[in-house]
Amino acid sequence: MTGNPALRNVMTLGRLALRGIGRLASPRPLGPDAGPAFEQALSGLLAEPAVSAHIRVARLVSLAPEEGWRSLDIDLATGEEMTVLAAGGYWASKPLDLGFGARIGLWLRMGGKTVVKTQTNSSTVTASQGGSLEIVAKPPGEWADEEGAFDPAYPRGGVEGIVAACIIVWKQGALAGLEAMSRAGDYEGLVARAREEVLNPVFPPQGWRYLWRLGEGRIFRDANNGGGHSICCHTAGDVGILQYPVDVPLTENTRLRWRWKVDRLPCDLPEDIQPTHDYLSIAVEFDNGQDLTYMWSSSLAEGTIFRCPLPYWDKVETHWVLRSNPADLGKWLAEEQPVRADYARAVGAPPARIVKVWLIAVSVFQRREGICEYADIELVDGDRVLKIA
Template structure:
């Protein structure tokens, strides 16, 4: 424990030093919100060719306070395509240069009890599944009480300075057509081009997989083929996402999780066991009791290190096991096999009876780095029984 404490102090000191250097040599914090954002977007949507495609447009400013869901003063119907273009940041710590941008923080729902949806990026479109008055909220990484957008009182949302400016457009004839007209009219910090690319070529979750609803949809994972095998490619930058595959597999002494992975780049170069540096890539098993055990690749922590997740909510359900940390193996395809029940007993406690999901996890939101990896040949094995996940 003393060693972990010393490591934490050293890590925070390094972060503070980096924050000071960035303050002396400031870099752009992404597209700026505010009056300039709204002025440009209002002019673009007012262009005759764009206005002909727009059913409704609304501008709202979102803060990370306790005010909750904000009415956008417009209604949507099932099937409507809505584009959200957003700019700005919330600051968790300016001293440590920790901020969260529009890429991860914009959620929508139709009606006061509609299912929550997150935008895939700072500029992207959604096809609405439900109808009613449209509501938005800015929600940096944290926890929901349910899929209808109730906030968990154990994780208060206030205290973060900053704001995100949002332009919400409901189209008459679909997002792609409307955004083509909008792109012809102009752009703001590349956000219109991003939205058009998202509408034309959306990055969908691989078949059979879905994003964990708590963190929302994203553009992190995509299916690929290579060497005659299916693969999932992961590319994360200033983002967070968990991809899930549902299973129903008994957890016995002989249960094994097998996979191959090639990690090309890690999103953090500091110990990942504290919240400000908890950026990593991993594969995990979720169990019937709600716990998950995640095998991660660390930049600095020793192989075999086990620690509870340092993030609120996740510290109750998630345990990390450092499986790889040898930088010389980056860029190589590696085959892994883990005795899941024995690992669970060592890392968590009394094992449950079943595995219910396999996860792929990518976090790069805290240090805003980039993580790149690929997965292949994921399977659960117990004797002669083999469940092919990928």
């Protein structure tokens, strides 16, 4: 790929456009269809006596992209379980095949304070707080705070489409209701997947939590095998940042050490523009709010440094291409980076402390699959070793 960034970007967009033209006859769906078939099928399932016996209250809604929080006229009690079955999505550019489905863009708010994203389009959520229930469909990010206020710096718009959702609050828990619903029927596998998610939940690795701004997910999980412990990452058309809190001075001797094995990258184009910004990485967050992320690239040269191309993130995140040799895919590789020196080179005057370590998986733009594993993550300073994973 050419070393001229402007020419490279034009070539990348050209390749995207050609792919989009090639898919016009058979476009990739953003998820199950949100049309009348969804409403008809779900209305029928909700009306089945064997199903309705398990339901305290249910709502069917269609959400436009510019719409804000919508009240569902449901008052929750703490601990109640609700299942959200969703379909459809929003297109940012059909010619470039850029859009996102309901599986990554549906949010709930409980009691006017607690905001939670559904992990997929067949998710069950336990009410952590009682009060009124609201819903909104929106891209990941663009929050002003953790209570669901929209950031006025990022006005909503520029997308089109519909997200449809069926919200069910169960009387005695989700599993019994979903079992009854699965016996009554389904719509494009949504009920079956919801039942499977309740039976086999995916929890974040111990000590880690998802960044609230992007919401919970099922991307990362603990793994134990003959080779020891690792964190597995599987992303496909979604996005998630897993964070581990630390409090470590940033000195000349601070090193980030880890091993990783990347089996599949979620993008085959240069990742330094917004439509192709799908990647896998490990990152360090500092006490000044900045983060430096060491990434695998499919196309950019090792040692390439660039500011994140996404709104909001362009103010806080810097990318460092650490690996891009396709011959290294599928191999365990050991890494050690001098964090303070790297920050000085990539960002500027170093801050005082490291406050988090991140694992990042983005596949929302190209909607491809990314697979990798991380192990032996440590922050080291001389004889001091902080074991993270």
